[in-house]
Amino acid sequence: MNPFFHALGNRAVQSWQALNFDPRAFPALAARLLQETNPAQNADLDTVLEDFLLAEEQPFQTQSGFGQPELVVFDHPRLYIQLLFWMDGTTDIHQHEFDGAFHVLQGSSLHSTFRFLDPKPVSAHLRTGTLKRLRSELLPTGATVPIRAGTEFIHALFHLETPSVTVVLRTHTSPGTGPQFTYLPPHIALDPFHHDSLTQRRKQLLDVLDASGHPGFPKLVFEMLDVLDFERGFFILQNCVSALRSRGLWNNATKVFKKRHSSLAKAVFPTLDEIVQRDLLAGLRGAVDEPEHRFFLALLINLDSRRDLYRLVGQRFPGKPGATIARWMEEIWETVPEAVPPMEARLEQLGAAGTGGG
Template sequence: MRIFSELGGAIEEAWRATSYDERALPTVAASMLRKATLHTRVNSEEVLRWAITARELPAQDDLAARFGDPPLTVFSGRRFYIQVLFWLEGSTAIHRHGFSGAFMVLDGSSLHGAYAFRPRRRINTHFYTGELELIDVELLARGAVVPITNDLSHSLFHLEVPCATVVVRTYADDDANPQFNYMPPSVAIDPFYRDVPTTRMLQLLSFARRGKHLDFEGIAGDILARADLHTTWDVLDQVYRAVGSVEGAAPLVAIARQRHGEVIDDLAAALGEELRRRAVEKLRNAIEEPDLRFFLALLANLPHRDAIDAMIGQRYPKSRPRDRIEGWLRQLSGADSIGIDFTDAVTARAFFGLLDGGSNEDAIDALKEFYDPEDVEARRLALLRHCNRMRTTALAPLLTRAEPARLRSTRGIRERDRAARARVG
C-alpha cells in the first residue's frame, strides 16, 4: 500500500542518518507518524480490503497472531517493519517490549497506562516479584502517537471495537529481553519462556482440570508440595482459573505458602487481582451502553480512584467524577453483577461513605444519622465485615487512593526502575 511504503521510506532515510541506533528509532518513528497523519488519509477497513485483495503482501511476521487480531505487516524493511494491528478484544496485558519504535491510533480510542516495576525478589531471569506502580494514564484518540522504548512498561485498552493501531518497530533489540508481562500488583513474568518438561506437565494438569472425573485439586496440591517457585506460579494460575475465587484457591495457596513462605502472598495478590479484572471485563462484554462500558474499562485497568477520576474528568469535563460514578454504580447494581446491591439502603450508604474517603469505622458511624445508633452499634462487627468485603469486590479500585507521589512524570522513575532491576538481577 503506497501510503505505508512512503512512510517506510521516510523512516528508513531518517533512521539511517543515526547509523541505525535503536535508541533513536522511537523519536524518528514518532516524528514520521505525526507528519504522515495516517488517520486522516486511510482507515482500518480500507487497509483490510487492500490486504484481502492484494496479489502480494510484504513478508508477514507473527503468523500465529499472538499480538493483534490479526497483525498485518504493511511494510517490511531490512531493520524495521510497519504493522497494522486490528483489535476486537479490549485489553492488552501490561507489558514491556523487546523492540523499539512507535505506535499510532488509526481507528478507535484507547486507554493508555504507563507503569514502573520495582523488584523485591529475583526468582530467576524470567520471573520477579515486586511492586507495580501506575505512573501515567491518558486517553488516546485517533492520530495519537506514542514512542516505544524498550524500557516502556505499558498497557493499551481499546475502548471501541474494532480498533486499529499502526506500529513501527525493530525486529528485536538484543539488550531489551526478556519482554516481561506484569501482573498487578506484584509479579513480572516472561510469557515467552518455556521449559519443556514443565510445559508438558502443565498441559497434563490442564487436562485434569478439564476432565471433570479427575481430582484436579488433589493433583495440583501434590505438585505444589514439591514445586519450585516458577512452577508454583504456573500451577496456581491454573488453580485460580479453575476455582474462580480467592476463597476456593485458599487451600492450595496454603500448601504453596508452607513450602515457600511469604513470597506466595505476592503471587496470590496478582492472581486474585486477575480474577477481579476478568470479572469486570466479562460484565463489560455483556453491556452495550457506551458510558457504562467506559466506566467498566476504567475499573478493569486502573488501580485507584485518583486515576479513575482523572480519566472521567478528561472524557466528561463538565461533570463531577463523583456524580458520574454514583450514577453508573446505581445502574450496575447487583450482587451478581458488580458485586454490591445498591438498592439496599444500608449497603449503599456505607459504600458511598467509603467512596468519599471514609474508613470502615467512619462509614459505620455515619449510618447513625439515618438509623438508631444502638442498632448500628449492635451490628458493628457485621457491618465491619461487610465494609471489608466491599473493598474486595470488582469495585476495589474506587476505594483505593494513590500515595501522594503517584502519577508523576515517567522519565525519572523509569530510570530508577531500570536501575533497580539491575541491582536485583
C-alpha cells in the same frame, strides 16, 4: 503494497540511516514521522484493507499472535510497519524488545504506563517486584506514543472501541533488551515467550481431572505444590485457583505453597487475587452493551485510584464524576445486576466506595 505506508517506511529508513541506525534515536524519529504523516487522517483504511486482500505483492507476514490480527504493511531489514487490529479491550501489561512508536489509526484507548520496582529474578523467566502505575490517559484517534525497548517503557493499552486499529513503526528487535516481560500486577513479571510444554500439558491434564470430577484432583494439586519450584508452582496455582476456590480448598493450597516457598510466596496471593478480579470485571464487560458502561468497566479494570477514575470520567463526560458514576451504577443495576457487587468491591478498593450502588 499500500503507497501511503510504503512512502512512510522508505522515509523512516532514509531518516534513520542518516542517524547511523542508532536504536536510541529511533523512538523519537518514529514518533515524529507518525505525527507528521498522520495516518489517522491521511491513510484510507478501506484502501489499505482492499490492497492487502487483493494485491499479490505484499510484505513478508509474521506468525505473531499479537494483534487480532497483525498485518505487516511495510518490511525492510532494519524496520517494519504493522497494523494491529483489536477486537477485545485488553492487552497485557508489557514491555518491548524493540524500539519505535505507535499511532491510534481508528478508535481510542486507555493507555497506562508503569515501573517495576525492586525487581528480583527468581528464574530466567520470572521476576518478583512491585508494579507501580505511573499514569493513565485517554488516547484519541491520531495520538502517537514513542516505544522504548526494555524496562523503562512498561505499558498497557485497553482499546475502547471495536475494532480499534493501531499502526506501529518499529525495529525488528533491539538486542539486549529482552525478555519482553508481561507483568501481572502487583508483583509478578513473566517471559511470555518461554514455553514450558510439560507444565502446559500438566495444566491441561489438571483441567480434565477438575472438569470430570476426579476424586484425586485436589490431593494431586497439593502434592505438586509441595514439590515444584516457584515458577512452575505459581503456574499450577494460577491454573487451579477457581477450581480450588469453588471446592473450598483455596486456604489449604495457600498453606502448602507458603510452606514450600516461605517469603517468596507473599508475591503470589495479591497477584492471583488481582487476576481473578480483573477477569471477573472483563467478563462482565462482555455482558454490557451500553458504551458508557463499557467505558466505566474499562476504567475499573485498569485503574487503582479514585483520583484517576474521577479525572478520566470527568474528561470524557461533563458534570460531576461522582454523580455520573452513581447514575451508571443505577443503570447497570437495572440491566446487569450481577455486575454490581464486583464493581462495588472494586470501587471500594479504589477508595471510591459509596459513589454508586444498587
